[in-house]
Amino acid sequence: MEIAVTKARKIFAELVNRVVYGGxxxxxxxxxxxxxxxxxxxDLExxxxxxxxxxxLRLAETIADDGPRHVPDSVPLPIAAQYRPPGPQPPGFGRRP
Structure with missing residues (x-):
């Protein structure tokens, strides 16, 4: 919700309740x-x-063919991108063997 400060002053208690109880x-x-x-x-913490x-950042769930499954908190979030410098790329660059 977006609200002007001047209006928020008038309904501050209501806004706090919306955050605390309404998420x-x-x-x-x-x-x-x-x-x-x-x-x-x-959220503040x-x-x-x-x-x-x-x-x-940790991966909490992964999507498999059979839907979401739980992954232990110790599994780090995988890198989804790789930097490739401009220009021609060597054969197999960026591909896993």
Whole structure:
């Protein structure tokens, strides 16, 4: 939900309840530009951990032919792209043997 700061002041308690109990995120704007947000305590903790460099992205599920399956938290997120410098590529470059 996006709302102007001036209006948010009038319904602040309602906005907090929507975040806490409804799982919503509230984006506060001033003159049409985003200036702040109201997020849950869990999201705030995650943001703090990201900023402190204490978050490691992990693959929680993979999609197999038979649907999602659980993967242990210790499995790191695989790299989905590879840098290829401009120009001609050597044979087999970027392919797994």
């Amino acid at each position: 919503e995120e509230v984006v506060l704007t001033r003159h049409g530009k985003t200036v702040a947000g109201i997020v849950s305590a869990d 995650l943001l703090r951990r990201v900023r402190a460099g204490r978050v490691e």
